[in-house]
Amino acid sequence: MSKLIASAAIRGSHHIYNKTYRMLLETIRDKGEDYVFEFPDTAYYLPMIYAITGRAARTLKDMKDVLDENKGLLHEAPSEHLWKPYLGECLDAGMLTLFAEEIYMALRYIQGLEPAVDPETGYVYNGFITDTIQRYLGIQLVDGTMPGFVAVIGAAPDDDTAVRIIRELQEKNILIFLSSHVNGNSVTKQLMRKGIELGWDTRIVPVGPDTEHTIYPLNWSIRASTIFGGYKGGDFKRNLKYTKDRVFAFALVLGELDDMKWANGAGAINMGYPAICDTDVPVIHPTGVTIYEEVDKEFDHSKIVQKAIEVRGLKIIVEKPPIPVAYGPAFEGERIRKEDTFIEFGGQRTPAFELVRTRELNEVEDGKVLIVGDNWQELYEKGGQMPLGIVIDVAGRKMQKDFESIIERKIHHNTNEGQGIWHMGQRDVNWVRISNAAKQAGFTLEHIGLIHTTMTRKRFHAIVDKAQVTIYTNEADVLRIRQEARTAYNERDQRLGSLTDESVETFYSCLLCQSFAPSHVCVISPERLGLCGAYNWLDGKAAYELDPTGGNQPIQKGESLDTKYGRYSGVDEYLKKASGGAVETLNLYTIMENPMTSCGCFECIVAIIPEANGVMVVQRGHTGMTPIGMKFSTLAGTVGGGAQTPGFMGIGVNFINSKKFLTGDGGIKRIAWMTKSLKERVGDLFKQRALEAGVPDLLDKIADETICEDSEKLLEYLSSIGHPVLEMDPII
């Protein structure tokens, strides 16, 4: 019965609380109570403690205060007879366990014990999960390619079962965190023994060897609420409602449970995350704290994943082509090393290309895969290298030429999602590898075609009625048709170049993020792509055709109310409605007045540097300081959550090269500082824009982190090099 769970969780909370307290006092003795600690790359201090209590714990003294202030969450375990109610007390114990574990891990970081290292294999666990990962995964969290998370706790009964469970989770696109152990054995070790690739690329992330490490995925997931939800630290009701309603996480507990596992389970239940165990545990079926069952059990390992998904209330649509290897976004990040490669195509080794063409309905035979090449089967069987031309012919009543590039961009994902199939690049600089393992599983060239016929139809079902694939393997054919392809690429680029905000009547909204950031609305115009960098105007247009009631809606831009700042009557009307009144008006081309809001998964942040009369641009993942005295992670904390913050704005990288970049504020000449990596990425096109702006050497005049990381030095540099920003009108 649940009294057992409550008793165990309450005992666990006492254990971790006392252990942490002792360790904290020792650390204070060593370092002094003013010693400052930060987890790597987060703007949220000790994120769980911050989200729940609002306390920004920075020093050891702060941590001690947290433990002291929350001592009231320690309760007595229920008595044998005439017990008092225990559920509230059990959940308190769970939350206190998370607070204590967070401090415990901070102390381990201070002592250099984190991220944990496996003493036998030297494997380095992930440790604390950064804000950047959250933002980086942003679009995948909202577009359904990463619909849920699981914390797999403990160890499966044997290595093969561990692999089967993990593969099933991967195929269902679920992000996997591993922690804890059963008598020293753990799923992490089981997978390592089986040679399974671990890490973010394969979506299998071992965070640490002990149960206490489970805090990492938990204090990572609560940040979804502060980052995307925009809820404040201390607003524990909204933060926990957010995780319950919007973060589809759950625990799979394999093997026996002890007090600490139950205590973590009770912590997770506070967040709305249920636990499914493979042992004979007491179940808690009444609902309300979690949406469905709180604790359930399933002894059959072939059913446990499905059961867990249902208990969490998660709908997973798996689209899989008929191929002999596993398939799903989890396999996208998998690498295939040279020695594991059976055969490869393109990549400067052989000629290759990929092209999507629009055809009439009667010209396409749906599902057909045609392979054109001499002895192609024989050559394939030999392995090594081969030329490869992939032509996807599509037809459909609603198909438009503009959509070709969208469909073509998906070739990368279509291919990469196959286990043992790898893809890089695009158009005529593509590169494909097939691994030995995939070959052994029976993967052939034909399957490449099948992947594209199936997935193109599935992904673009409303546009593409028929899809047919032709694969060319003769070098002469590939070279010949590559010419045709290059003409098509050129035409497309010219068409895209001619698309301006003035030349269209319709912009598109992107509300995909509203599953995570309920009040944020992206407005995507031809010259301003979404801030996540993943959706441009054409994507929006195609997505609307695909699903007219979906996350991308047309916005009739209406009358231009302010040409300089880019304000349109239709956009304002739409925004008022779609943001639920949170945003009244928007200027597309300025950062200073009613700028675009952000969900939280922006690629870059633009922020003004008042002293420099200009702006700086920093991309996510940059961990260094910036001239305005804030790191990216801190800066990001002020921009997300669907609020307009004049002077700060999230953008996609490619917007920097748009002719509309901050035109209201003076355009790219305003950029005083930009990270080196961004300077490299914007490259030649930026130089072109600089030329148009009359400052051909602008890119060199823009400071970066190798030149300065503070505003004083920045000003010195700008004046020494004669940056045009100093001559411009005041930005404020």
Place this chain on the structure above:
Amino acid sequence: MNKIIKMADPIAEKLAEWAAENSCETIFDRAARMKPCPIGMEGACCRMCHMGPCRLVGRNEEKLKGICGADIDVVVARNFLRMVSGGTAAHSDHARDLVFTLLSVARGETKDFQIRDKRKLLSVAMAMGINHPVIAELLSDNRATEGDYDPAPWEVARVTEKEILEIAELVALKHLEQFGQQTGELIYLKRAPKGTYDRWEKYNLKPRGVDREITEAMHRTTMGVDQDVNSLMEHVLRVGLVDGWGGCLVASDISDILFGIAEPVRSKGNLAVLKDNEVNIIIHGHEPALANVIVDIHTDPEIVAYAKSKGAQGINLAGMCCTANEILVRRGVPSAGSFLEQELAIMTGIVDAMVVDVQCIQPAVIDASKRFHTKVVTTSYKAHLTGAVHIEFDEHEARDVAVRVVKLAIDNYANRTGKGMSISDLGSDLKAAAPENAVVGFSREYFSYMQGGTFRRSFRPLNDAIMAGRVRGTAGVAACHHPGTVGASMQRYLIQELVKNDFFVVVAGCAGHAAVQMGYATPETAFIHSGPGMREVCEATGMPPVMHIGACVDTARVLMIRTLMATTGGLSPEMSGMPSIAFAPEWWSEKALAIGTYFVASGSTVIFGGESPVKASKQVTDIIENKWQNTVGAAFFFEPDPEKMLQKGIEWVDMRREQLGLPKYQPGRFKKERKLMDMADRRAIDKAKAHIGI
């Protein structure tokens, strides 16, 4: 010969038998002698003036008129309004005294009381919108309140003592203002769900001020004023709302602030709690103030030493009636019993003092005490009793008063005569009943906490359980203990059947004593007697299937429980739509009618036992049973047959379930629609209906 059982509790029954054998008269003897007046019982006797009194009996209804011409409907309605007003006066006056105590604390005029529950003070101040910077900050948008206004522990800790006292003074003054307020509306009305509030507004039922509505009721009912049955019955609802939202809820809130909110405690209840070798003090009546100070001081080493110097081993406190409930649910002090056990307690011969304040004190205790050594001590300036010792309570010197009372009891210990049926005369099986036998003390705050802890507290799990059919509905059993009923059998029967039928049951007042004595206030009960759904719920939370929420004034906690059920969503947006029912099977007090009326006026149907006090008027009966359903959405039923009461209650709840579109209740079959969410569903979460469990 069939024996008539007076008390279901075996110890009380033994005492009742002993009393009969030893010619000690008790309430049971008087009840047997004094048959109720059949005219007055139905509400047909008019004593509003001295032209009569007029008794409106006879077959020819048209001719049923008083001397002035008042017809039976007007007579019945006026009588009913006066009873409800009497009860309302009692509860609101109780609240007023507590508010004065709070004011004294806030102004530093007494050291004997403190603000024990700062969180409750802040929460009440937030609900009242008290004008203070701390409250403004707590109410700002930084934090969701979701209608419960409970600040987090660290938010409470940040408020200074000075600020607490400032806020306490503002709260007390605001509440005092409510009593004498002449226009506007009671401040607490806005705490109700909007749908419920809107009905009050629509039908012009909002009380303006506490005293004004009660005074007006007396005026309306005096000869020659309000002589329209509909107009009179409308005022019944208005006065009822005063009782709930201006009296009981205020009393409950202020008691929580001064003495702490109720949280589950283990305790025991029946006459076996009295101890042979200790000074037994019974605290009887309704107000918690002096009682709490006596609890504070009775373990004081000096006092204990004094008791020992008089030959006693210690001091044993026991509550009785609703004071018992006050100190039982907040302090865990054992309860000796209900209203019906006051004389029986004295007949043990070992009660050294019975300290009383107001309400439900039978004058008969004086007669009983005369045969033994017991001193009856009255403590309220407004409740004197001939033959009692009077030591007047004053909140400014509460401790001194308490010390005098306790010392008087200690001094009286030596005077025990050996008469009476002492506890040592009970058989060993009955003495075994003395260990702790109940888990009691459930406040609105603890209910929320019980369902999700500090951080996820809510009523979501209860609403979910009702929607899924684990819980059929919520039910309250409250009010008095009637001498005419065999051994609390109606209360016991209803509690037992409701538990069996998967109801979430709360008890208060003397019904609370019944639940404790019958052993249903234990968590183990769920595994023996509960239906399959409640058993799962009890197992998940650890709660007993019957939850004791306190004294009869604390019945008002149900108002807030239902409000939170409404605001939580998934059931009805207003109180009247809930699958809920309340019973007062053994009522006799005017206070019970007042409580029943505020329940109905707030949308909660009640079923009272016994004969209807409005039976003589078909029109009044039609108003309370039917017409009120159209205005306030609830009905007031009187039903003497306990089986029919149960049936009617269950039918009412099932009807509400059906109206809400909930699955038909089937024991052991729980249906929760499992909606698996894809990304589009998630984007629509804010627009989604609450019934998918969000």
